[in-house]
Amino acid sequence: MKNYCRKGAANIGAVILTVTNNSGGGQPVSMENAKAVADICRKNKVLFVIDCCRVAENSYYIHHNEAGYENKTYRQIAEEMMCLGDAAVMSAKKDALVNMGGFLAVKDADLAESCKQLLIITEGFATYGGLAGRDMEAIAVGLQEVFDPGYLNYRIVSTRYLGENIKSKGVNIIYPVGGHAVYVDAKSLYPHIPPHEYPGQALVCELYRIGGLRSVEIGSVMFGKYDSNGKLIPAPMELVRLAVPRRVYTQSHIDYVIEIFDEIVRTKDKVKGLKIVKEPQFLRHFTAHFEPL
Ligand SMILES: Cc1ncc(COP(=O)(O)O)c(C=O)c1O
Incomplete structure (x- = not known):
């Protein structure tokens, strides 16, 4: 919070919330917490990015531990959390249950367009982003199966x-x-x-x-x-x-x-x-x- 005040919102490119916490125990982020981060970002017009590579595991904990979520499915909980972000990154090697790949998803059309331009000179077209078709199909299936x-x-x-x-x-x-x-x-x-x-x-x-x-x-x-x-x-x-x-x-x-x-x-x-x-x-x-x- 101290750094945040010193730098000012205009100097912060994005806030990234990683669910679950990979460097400190694999602990979940509560929905309440994610909403609070989203609110701060919205009020200060800072892009809010969710690193969602373990979002299904995170949803499991919310379902079992957070009041008000016991009747929601893991998938519904993940959808609610993902709606909070302006963008999401995912390493598909985690909760997409595959051995390669990932994606970036962005809500703002202009930002998405500039990402796509950059993508062409780095990974390839947005239709495959450096991945083989087989790997993208596996991701699509993995994202369904992970909520079982x-x-x-x-x-x-x-x-x-x-x-x-x-x-x-x-x-x-x-x-x-x-x-x-x-x-x-x-x-x-x-x-x-x-x-x-x-x-x-x-x-x-x-x-x-x-x-x-x-x-x-x-x-x-x-x-x-x-x-x-x-x-x-x-x-x-x-x-x-x-x-x-x-x-x-x-x-x-x-x-x-x-x-x-x-x-x-x-x-x-x-x-x-x-x-x-x-x-x-x-x-x-x-x-x-x-x-x-
Ligand atoms: C939270 C998180 N984000 C991103 C990554 C990077 O994933 P990749 O190796 O697919 O680039 C990892 C890898 O362990 C991770 O744990």
Whole structure:
């Protein structure tokens, strides 16, 4: 809010609301909250964009937790939320249940026209936007299937099962468990590893080394900054995200992941931190190189 006042609405290109929250637990955004953001944007004439890649999971939580939505279907809830935005972006790899693609949807005809012009020189015509016809058809089907109550229930319950079982081993996670992932607190798992030695990245390596599990650090590798002396300003949390791909894993796969945490807990005091030996200028969490300390 402080920054918002300092910059002024005229200097803000857009407000993006990501449903669900991907960098802090996969927690849902309530309809009440989304409406409040939409109101602020409307009053200040700022474009309101919804990153809706997990809108079906978000709708599940609204249906089950928010008063007044218990009799609405997941799809009706998603439609209500999408009507609040001036535009939407979607990575279809999430709640469109496909392996590639995405889209941008814009209400304002002039803005849509300028996006289309840019699209032609980047991805291609608006009729396909860089996607194969087969992939667009799969997205159309996925967007229908994702609202199936049986699918959504299995999805949310199986992610919760993973989280509850990791938690029962004494490992702290962001709780309650969000829709698409379990977020493990590496700071409390490895209190002997300071933030500048990247406890989250150390856990990512341990999970891969012990169990072949691929996860991602959401901590000081991803969000840490350097001060003017090159000293790391750590991120507020040192998390590791265990994202669960949709329609891929069975119960026994998830049980395998849970078992790996026995070994993670058994060996936790011996784990050492890491140092960065190579890092790009931007988005270092994608390509930085590390060495063990
Ligand atoms: C909330 C959110 N938006 C956008 C993206 C980007 O998606 P893509 O990899 O399809 O570009 C991601 C990817 O994880 C995401 O989680």
